[in-house]
Amino acid sequence: MTAIFTIADESEANNASSADFQWMPQWYPVAVVEFLDPSKPHAFQLLGKNVVLWRDGAQQWQCFEDACPHRLAPLSEGRVEADGTLLCAYHGWRFGGDGNCTKIPQSQSPELEAQHRANPKSCAISYPTQQAQGLLWVWAESGAKGAVESKNRSPRIISELEGKSDRVVKLFWNIRDLPYGWDYFMENVADPAHVPVSHHGLVGDRHRDAKYYDMPRLREISTQEGFSFGVTQEQGSPILDVLHDFQPPCLMKITTTFTDEGQLILVLYATPTRPGWCRHIGTQILVKNPQGKLPPGLGFFALPMPTWLGHILASLFLHQDMVFLHYQERTMAAKDRWLDAVYTPNPQDKMTITFRQWLEKRAGGGVPWQGTADLPPAELDKRKLLDVWHTHTAECQYCQTALKRLRWARTGSYGLAIAILVVAVLLESRSIALTGQTSLISLAFVARISIALGLTALGYGIHQLIGLFYVYEFEHAQND
Structure with missing residues (x-):
């Protein structure tokens, strides 16, 4: 049976078209737009190339090679400035959404700066992008050829x-x-x-x-x-x-x-x-x-x-x-x-x-x-394979926001539980002092302790949920 499923299909596969599949002139989905934080650049790799995603002043997401043309420092370590330019944090060069250099702060004069910025070597290498169905797509070929070809194909x-x-x-x-x-x-x-x-x-x-x-x-x-x-x-x-x-x-x-x-x-x-x-x-x-x-x-x-x-x-x-x-x-x-x-x-x-x-x-x-x-x-450490923080949470602003709120909820649950416990003990002590009855525990005291334990359990549940933002360990041997 193996021969039927391999040789027959392989003979058809051998009748390949004249051109092999081209990997570079293609659209690739690289991010969900609503999950990205537009206030900062995001490092990414595409087909082994280091690139950076960032949103410019026109609210358009851009993709550059992750290297400043000045000294090749990673642009992903820079900043998105208030004017919508991408700043290289090494020497302060800035770039617009089209890749053109907009500022070289160490220039001797404005005229010399303009001359240097006009040189094509000052430009960042950019890749065509588009948004479709909530996703950010990047064309994996840069330059004039990529700009033209990307317009002729849909993702x-x-x-x-x-x-x-x-x-x-x-x-x-x-x-x-x-x-x-x-x-x-x-x-x-x-x-x-x-x-x-x-x-x-x-x-x-x-x-x-x-x-x-x-x-x-x-x-x-x-x-x-x-x-x-x-x-x-x-x-x-x-x-x-x-x-x-x-x-x-x-x-x-x-x-x-x-x-x-x-x-x-x-x-x-x-x-x-x-x-x-x-x-x-x-x-x-x-x-x-x-x-x-x-x-x-x-x-x-x-x-x-x-x-x-x-x-x-x-x-x-x-x-x-x-x-x-x-x-x-x-x-x-x-x-x-x-x-x-x-x-x-x-x-x-x-x-x-x-x-x-x-x-x-x-x-x-x-x-x-x-x-x-x-x-x-x-990777021999399975826990590293099952990492969630670096493979998702760190770059998802939805999860980052939820994580902050859950941390507050956890702290609040534990804090309120401790406060209720303290109040329960103080009130019960006062009641005993006033009545002189030391052998009986009041129903109010039991109720308060129960609420405190419930809040503690809630806090622990939130703590466990928070852990899923970082790592989720799984073994098939334990999945009965």
Whole structure:
């Protein structure tokens, strides 16, 4: 069976178009605009290049190479000034949204400063940007060529979000830097067979739901447009069909259509940042059936909740396959060829096989990293792999705001508990002194102590919730 699923598909993959997939002249989603703090620059990596995101005086987000043209100090360590320019904190050079240098403070005279600023070498290297569907997109090619070509291609936006249909409900965006490569992200989300096993307890049951199904190809492989596969359903299933649609360079769109015509659409973006890492941005879209009924979402993540709570609870899902994807990538790096190293006898692997063939035969074998392409060694400290602070919280102003409020709530709960406890003891002591009864404890005293204990428990619960902003540890061996 292995030969059927590899050789037959591989012969089609060999019939590649005349041009390989081009990684640089593409739009990549890099941030959720509403989560960014516009008062400061944000460092980012795209295809191995160090860039900086910042908002200028015209309220437009810009992307520069993260190096001041003066002495190559990182612009991300600078400031966004009140006049909407980006200041390099090393020598005070400033830049406008177009990349032109607007100030060189150490110049001998205004005339000489103007002369130096007019030199093209004083300009920051900029990349085209645009905002679409709440996301900030960056074109990975700079210069005049990038400026022209970026206008001739649209990003991989979601058609269902373009209209204003009352049937379409978009849930919150989530964003996370993941410690495994772009290709392993795409391979993972092209593989529905792992879901009830890896995500046991959240989405499915490893003992009940790991069943046979086929994955028929629904859209033929294309160098520039990707491919799609379906998932066959059991008779009597409430699901009519499932479509996994890979659209390079960044989108896996998974559409589940139910028999009542409602739909669940998973929008899964991944942007290659640096070797061994990618940035994931995703959301759920619920499409009501003609009678106005919402379909079920992905686990409890479709329930109404504040955006910040959805962000930290996402760790419960993302961490269930994060560790072994990180190690899997390192193990595979020691092999000569993915297609020769794996054993894939079941049809559930059809789409992952096709993805690897597309990558090998039509996309140059992988991401063409700028700078070093070396995969960093495996991280042996699992707690670092399960880090949430550096991979999300530190750059999300929604979560930063919620964290501050939760800290105040924790302090308030503990403080109020202590105050009530002190008051309870003082009042009870006074009552004993007045009545002389030392053997009985008043109901008021018990009530106050109970309230104090309740507030203490509340504070501890908030403390535990705060911990999810920093790290969420998970072990499959403990997930019964």
